[in-house]
Amino acid sequence: MMAERSGHVVVCGIGAVGFRTVEQLHASGIDVVVVDGGDEPEPVTEHLLGLWEIPRVAGRPRDALVEAGVEQAAAVVVVPDDDLVATETALLARRLAPGARLVVRVANRAVGRALAEVTGRGSVLDVAALSAPSVVEACLGQRPHPVEMGGRTFVVATLEAPRVGTLRALFDDLAPLAVAGPDPEQVICPGRDHRVPAGARVTVIGTEEQFAAVGRPVEPVGPVPHRAGARSAGAERAARRDEEGGRATVLTVLRTLLAEAERPLKVTAGVLLLLFVASVFVLRSGYVKPDGSHMTWVDAVYFSVETIGTVGYGDFSFAEQATWLRVYAIGMMFLGVVLAAVLFALLTQLLVSSSIERSVGRRRIGAMRGHVIVVGLGAVGIGVLEGLLAAGARPVVLERDPANRHLARARELGVPVVTGDATDTAVLSSINLREATAVAVLTSDDLVNVEAGLAIRDQLRDRWPAVPVVLRMFDRDLSEAVEEGFAFRYVRSTAALAAPWFVGAALGLDVLGTFYVDRIPFMVGRLAVGPALDGVAMRELSARTRVVALHRAGAGTLEHPPRRDTRFAAGDDAYVVGPYSELLALLRPDGQASE
Structure with missing residues (x-):
């Protein structure tokens, strides 16, 4: 049995987001207990948990929560990778500890909205939407x-x-x-x-x-829309530009059919064409009409199609022709029917296959300029697509898996999709990488992302310094090595971006937003001023945090900008900005701002 404790934070799930959350809670001096489903964590994770003396409880969700002392916990953070496990754990935690702050990670938006009705408004967060x-x-x-x-x-x-x-x-x-x-x-x-x-x-x-x-007017960019099916004015403009510049015309489709046709289809079509041409010449020279004249070229073409197609309108007949021509007609009809049947079967297979769609997509993209390439279509990729469309950009998706479940959503948004390997230079050339304005590599594999990023850098050549290439990375040490070693300016970790939201929510900080200033992540939050900060002046806070505004509880007014001598008062809401490690220091158990 675990020793009795209270006021601690229970973190359920020790994946990438869970580990970052535990790490930041521990760095802030918070007592943490980890609950997982029984699977052994990564060796490095297990070593660090032991080094930090953070207990880990494994077992069935209800038993593990009880053993972790959830009834006496100040907050419960539920961040497993599985939505079903997260939903079950969150419902149990709310039942066992109704007074604890609860924050849950759920990727499915419909599930998240339903769960929030039970666990409370603002308690359900989506890592993809946050990052x-x-x-x-x-x-x-x-x-x-x-x-x-x-x-x-x-x-x-x-x-x-x-x-x-x-x-x-x-x-x-x-x-x-x-x-x-x-x-x-x-x-x-x-x-x-x-x-x-x-x-x-x-x-x-x-x-x-x-x-x-100060003479520097700005127009803020609106938030990313999350409502299914919603398309902003920027998205509509991008769609119209795409239709004007890259619409798949009839000529494009015909070229695509020729490019995608396999050898059996090409051979069948070739033999059928030879039979047709031969029949036209034979009928033009050998067929004799009742008046003794020969067929015109138009009549020969018409009767050849009629015979091969076995439609037989009755306007021409081989009944009164020479024996050799009637024998030829038998062979022409038999061979024509077989070849036409095989041709239509192969053509139908081509038309219903995904290869034609992929190729049409590539040809559309080949005409595009100034587009943004999104490599890897997961939950984060869909969020990025929606954000790019909302900002009026023209995204293009490159996805390796043709059965990816998010492809339908991308097509619903009107985004061209190409199936292929981002490390293949031919594929990168087919999506017109040289004319792209940015690339986001968002697969779930760090090694694939690094390899794709290096291939993209090699293809961009002299444009490399001017084109933002964003890499999604999970491993922090690897991301730092990639930044320094390969000169990637935009390496983003979804876990690092999302973890502050979970930590802030667990400690009572209402996180309002995150953004990067160069490579430093900043966070904006609303802090309810408690007794520990009552009477503290602005100048006494950390030099690396900024109080932007104060909402005075008594007057009900928003005071901004506050001055150095402005003092907090219990009950006020303080709106603070800074690197998230500095903001979390404001929520330390002793309530003292870091120096």
Whole structure:
């Protein structure tokens, strides 16, 4: 039996997201108990759990939850990879610990919506939906990122310093989040009196009015739509452009049929064509009409088709012709019927096969320019497609598995799909990689992603520095090695992007959004100010966090931007931004902000 404990966090599932969640909870000084389904974790994971002295309970969900002390837990995080296991565990956890904060990972949106009715609003999170926006932003470049705080829309944007000066003089009330200049190291959440050189890239947050006040108006990019079947105005524009530039015409289909036809079909069609041509010449020269004249070329063509097709309208007949011509007609009808039957059978097989669809798709894509290639169509890939369409981009899918269950959804969205291997240079050429504006490699295999990324880099050649190539990676050490060793600028881990949401929800931080500033992940959250922060001034918080706004409980107003001497009051809602490790430090058990 496990020793009695209370106020701890129970994490169910020790996959990629579960391990990252445990890691961040442990780093924040939170007491954690891991529950899994009995499968042995990865050796490295098991070693680290032992090193951190985090207990692990295996067994049936109900028994394991009880042994983990779920009744006394402050929060339960349910993050197994299987939706069925997650649903069962979440329902049991809600029944056993109705007062604990509960956050659940579910990939199926319909299941997630139904489960949220039982477990509570905002308790169900989708890893794909959480991580897809970051991939979209990387593909489309630094774009204004909207975040809603206290009923107001704030925007995160990266601006260029027009001249040398302090951030206060250059950007007024816009809150600085990061500065990237000539120095290799970024300055995170600098003070407003921090001086920057001309041309420095400064990431700031503020309202649209504040951006307009400094002469830098922005138009925020809307959130990714998640409603099934919804298509934004940007998606409609992209669809229209695609139809205009790459519509599969009749000529395209005919070329495709010739390209995809296999040898038996080509041989059959060739023999039938030879029989037809021979029959036209034989009938033109040998057939004698009742008036003694010969057939015209049109009559010969017509009667050849009529005979091979065995339709026999009665306008021509071999009854009164020479014996040799009647014998020839017997052979022509017999051979024509056999060849036509075989031809139609092979042609039907080709038309109903997926190869014709793949080839038509490739020919459509061959005419496209400025498209975004998405390699690997999983749950994250679908989220990225929806985000790209919402932003008005033109995505193209490259998927290895022709039986992938998400292909129907991609086609429903009107996205061209090509089946093939992303490491094959011929396949990359067929999807017009050289004219693409970005590539997102999102398969579930790290090694495949690295191999595909290197093949793409090799094919892009001189365009490599200008084309964003986003790699999805699970292993953190490998992702860092790939970034440094192969100069990939956009390596994204879905587990690393999603874990802060689960940790924040478990500790009482209402996560509102995540985004990257270069390679550093930032998080925006709403924090209910408790007694531990009552009376604490802004300047006493970590230098790497930024309080953007305060919603005063007494006055019911939104105060922004707060000043250094502004103090928290119990019951307020604080809207904070910063690297997620710094924000989680605000939720440490001792309630003290990190220094």
